Amino acid sequence: MLHLVAFLLHCLPLAMGHYDICKSWVTTDDGPSWEFYACQPKAMRMKDYVTVRVDPPGITCGDPPERFCTHENPYLCSDECDASTPDLAHPPKLMFDKEDEGLATYWQSVTWSRYPEPLLANITLSWNKSIELTDDIVVTFEYGRPTIMMLEKSLDNGRTWHPYQYYADDCMEAFGMPARRVRDLSTTSANRIICTEEYSRWAGSKKEKNVRLEVRDRFAIFAGQDLRNMDNLYTRLESAKGLKDFFTVTDLRMRLLRPALGGTYVQRENLYKYFYAVSNIEVTGRCKCNLHANLCSFKEGSLQCECEHNTTGQDCGKCKKNFRTRSWRAGSYLPLPNGSPNAWEGPQDCECYGHSNRCSYIDFLNVVTCVSCKHNTRGQHCQHCRLGFYRNGSAELDDENVCIECNCNQIGSLHDRCNETGYCECREGAVGPKCDDCLPNYYWRQGCFPNVCDEELLICQNGGTCYQNQRCICPAGYKGVLCEQSKCDSDNKACNSASSTYLSLTTFLISALILQLRRLLGD
Numbered sequence: 001m002l003h004l005v006a007f008l009l010h011c012l013p014l015a016m017g018h019y020d021i022c023k024s025w026v027t028t029d030d031g032p033s034w035e036f037y038a039c040q041p042k043a044m045r046m047k048d049y050v051t052v053r054v055d056p057p058g059i060t061c062g063d064p065p066e067r068f069c070t071h072e073n074p075y076l077c078s079d080e081c082d083a084s085t086p087d088l089a090h091p092p093k094l095m096f097d098k099e100d101e102g103l104a105t106y107w108q109s110v111t112w113s114r115y116p117e118p119l120l121a122n123i124t125l126s127w128n129k130s131i132e133l134t135d136d137i138v139v140t141f142e143y144g145r146p147t148i149m150m151l152e153k154s155l156d157n158g159r160t161w162h163p164y165q166y167y168a169d170d171c172m173e174a175f176g177m178p179a180r181r182v183r184d185l186s187t188t189s190a191n192r193i194i195c196t197e198e199y200s201r202w203a204g205s206k207k208e209k210n211v212r213l214e215v216r217d218r219f220a221i222f223a224g225q226d227l228r229n230m231d232n233l234y235t236r237l238e239s240a241k242g243l244k245d246f247f248t249v250t251d252l253r254m255r256l257l258r259p260a261l262g263g264t265y266v267q268r269e270n271l272y273k274y275f276y277a278v279s280n281i282e283v284t285g286r287c288k289c290n291l292h293a294n295l296c297s298f299k300e301g302s303l304q305c306e307c308e309h310n311t312t313g314q315d316c317g318k319c320k321k322n323f324r325t326r327s328w329r330a331g332s333y334l335p336l337p338n339g340s341p342n343a344w345e346g347p348q349d350c351e352c353y354g355h356s357n358r359c360s361y362i363d364f365l366n367v368v369t370c371v372s373c374k375h376n377t378r379g380q381h382c383q384h385c386r387l388g389f390y391r392n393g394s395a396e397l398d399d400e401n402v403c404i405e406c407n408c409n410q411i412g413s414l415h416d417r418c419n420e421t422g423y424c425e426c427r428e429g430a431v432g433p434k435c436d437d438c439l440p441n442y443y444w445r446q447g448c449f450p451n452v453c454d455e456e457l458l459i460c461q462n463g464g465t466c467y468q469n470q471r472c473i474c475p476a477g478y479k480g481v482l483c484e485q486s487k488c489d490s491d492n493k494a495c496n497s498a499s500s501t502y503l504s505l506t507t508f509l510i511s512a513l514i515l516q517l518r519r520l521l522g523d
Contacts, residue, residue, distance in 0.1 A: 019339055020294045022308035036309050038331040038339025039294040043134040046127065046283040047096050049303055053124045054092045054107065061110045061275070062089050068111050069273045070143050071262035077272045081108055092123070095278050104279045106142045112259060112274035115266060121256040121276055125283070128157060129303040130315050133247045135284035137213040142277040144260025145211055147200050148174045154251040161253060165213050166195035169202070174257075182217040187236070190221045191246035202263035209279075215247065234333035248288055291331020291339060292316035309343035319361070353398040355382035376403040388416045409436040411447045443469040452481060462486075 022039035025032060054060055061068070062083030069077035082088040090108035099105055112119045137151070151164040168174035177195040185192060199211040216227065223233040237244045259274045266274070287296030289305035293316050296305050307316040309331070318328055329342040348359065352370035355377045359368050373382035376389045385391055385403035395402045408416050408424035412435030418424045426435035429448030438448035441457070451458055453466035460472035464483030467473055474483035 019291060019333070022292070022294050022341070036341040036343040038291040038333065038341050039308065040289055040291055040331075041286045041294055041296040041305070043284055043286045046131055046285045047125075047281055049298055050096070050125045050127055050283070052092050052095065053126070055122050055124070056120070059109050059121045060091065061108045066111060066113075067272055068108075068275060069270070071260065071273055075270065077270075090277070095123075095281050099279070104142055106277045106279035108142075109256075109259075109276040112266075112271045115268060115271050115274070118257065119259055119274065119276075123254040123256070123278065123281075124158070125252045125281070126158060127250060127303060128301075130155070130248055130250050130288035131285040131303075132288045133213075133215045133249065133283070133285045136215050136217075136282075137252070138280075138282040139211045139254065139278060140209050140280040140282075141211065141260075142209065142279050143275070144202070144262065145199055145209065146256050146259055146276065147202075147261055148258040149200075149211070150175075150255045150257070151213055152253040152255065153249045154253070155245065155248060156250065158251045161251075163193050164252070165193065167197075167200050167211060168195060169197060169200040171195035171197055182214040183220075185218070185221060187221055187240075190218050190236075190240070191243050202260065218246075231336050234336065234339075238332055238334050252283070287315075289316045291333070291341065292343075309341045311343075352382040353377075353402075354400075355398075375400045376405070388418075390418050390420055390422045407434055409434050412436050445470070458482065 019038050019040045020042060021037055023034045023036050026035045060083070061081035065080060065082035065084075065088075067077045068079050068081060069075065070079075080088055081090055083091070090106060092107045094105040095107045097105055107123075109119070109121050146167070147169045149167045151167070152161045153164045154161050166175045166177060171177050171179040175195050179197040180194040181196060181198065182194065185194075219227055219233055222236045223229045227233075256276050259276055261274070287293075287303050287305055289296065289307065290311075292309045292311045293305040293307050296303055298304075302314075304314055305316045307313065309316070310320045311328075312318060312320050331342055332340045334340065348368065352359070352373065355373045355375050356370040358371045360371045361368050367380065369380045370382045373379070375382075376386045378384050378386050383397060388406050389403040390406060392399070392402050392404045404422065406416060406418035406422060406424055408418060409430070410416070411427075412430035412432075413424040413426055415425065423433050424435045426432070427447065429439055429442040429450065431437050431439050431448075438444050441451045441454065442448040443451055451469040453460050453472050454469055455466065458466075459482070460466050460474075461482050461484045462475065462478045464472040464474045464478065472481065472483045474480070477487050479485050479487055
């Protein structure tokens with residue numbers, strides 16, 4: 001009975017096209033378990049979660065203060081915009097505030113005082129999250145709609161931009177495109193980018209304030225004017241290439257290219273009546289959760305899907321740890337009326353020998369691989385050692401100490417890697433498992449260098465002594481690596497000078513000795 005109630009509760013909203021129940025607890029012959037369904041969050045006012053940016057810098061009026069007038073009273077320019085006075089300021093946040101008692105509050109640009117230089121302004125709305133439009137985008141202008149503007153969209157948080165719709169009082173002149181209406185599009189051109197003149201021509205009425213991106217009219221191409229045939233729309237969203245992405249955005253940008261002119265040419269003698277003023281922007285949509293969530297929460301300044309079906313991520317765009325049956329897929333509206341969640345099943349057998357508890361499925365290789373192997377291991381199953389480590393032969397593969405650090409001597413080895421037995425690759429002259437010793441006939445001095453002298457083959461000559469195998473210390477009169485050269489052989493003057501000095505010193509010592517003996521004998 002409970003299973004029947006759950007099934008009826010599930011089918012009712014799906015038949016209405018809501019897809020807002022993700023799973024039900026059911027009992028089968030194999031025991032109780034969850035049964036998954038395609039689901040998505042309900043539509044909401046997306047302007048409550050948006051961040052807005054207006055550029056170029058200085059385009060917002062009020063700094064410095066300036067006067068402006070309106071087309072209704074073009075020569076009564078008593079209104080003022082002053083950013084330092086709250087009652088006279090028109091910052092961007094007023095495009096999204098709640099207007100009390102019918103009093104319009106609005107963002108306003110500077111006036112066109114620099115004509116004929118173009119008066120250009122960009123208004124960028126960002127959600128830091130993929131959203132799916134479910135109703136028309138409606139922009140409300142005060143004091144006249146622009147005669148030329150365009151709406152752009154981004155699917156990658158503002159990194160790249162694409163045209164969404166063009167608006168002009170003369171599409172051919174402004175954009176080189178013929179004017180079209182959305183209601184005239186067909187099922188094969190429902191996602192075509194068009195230029196419309198419907199919202200740009202001067203109407204002379206204060207009631208003509210809105211500019212639209214007609215989302216509902218594009219839905220109606222498939223679902224009918226009353227949008228009752230939603231099954232057909234969902235079927236087309238799955239089958240028509242690019243149609244689902246057409247209604248998906250992360251950012252929107254309005255490029256205001258020419259302000260309202262009042263139905264005439266630009267009157268250069270009174271440029272204070274030309275400016276942009278936006279009082280409201282309505283964007284209705286839902287968080288894009290790839291049919292894997294029915295709730296979307298605003299956390300830490302951004303929207304986040306509450307993912308089901310063992311999925312995770314801001315858009316439920318990847319599988320949870322240890323869950324997979326195939327590569328990731330979004331949920332599907334088909335087969336009607338329940339759709340398909342394309343849910344992951346699991347957990348899988350994630351064999352990593354205890355060095356990881358998380359796996360990932362690589363679709364193009366059709367393999368499962370361990371992620372973030374610990375204990376200095378690596379490989380599909382964490383079965384190998386990281387570079388700079390080698391296998392501990394006395395430890396089992398699931399032992400935390402299965403990999404031992406090579407500890408190669410940084411000076412004696414070519415790199416910090418070793419072979420499977422722990423031996424490092426040594427530089428010339430170095431030896432030992434860690435390359436921290438020298439071969440015979442080499443000495444260590446921040447590395448291994450060939451001996452200059454030793455006690456066997458490279459013996460210092462002519463009475464020289466070998467100092468730490470690095471050099472011979474030669475006696476007076478000899479030089480060379482092994483003290484093998486006499487200084488007299490190459491420099492006679494030096495030899496004569498040395499000999500004269502030697503003889504003089506000898507004579508002096510003998511004379512001093514004879515003098516001392518005479519004194520002793522005389523006493």
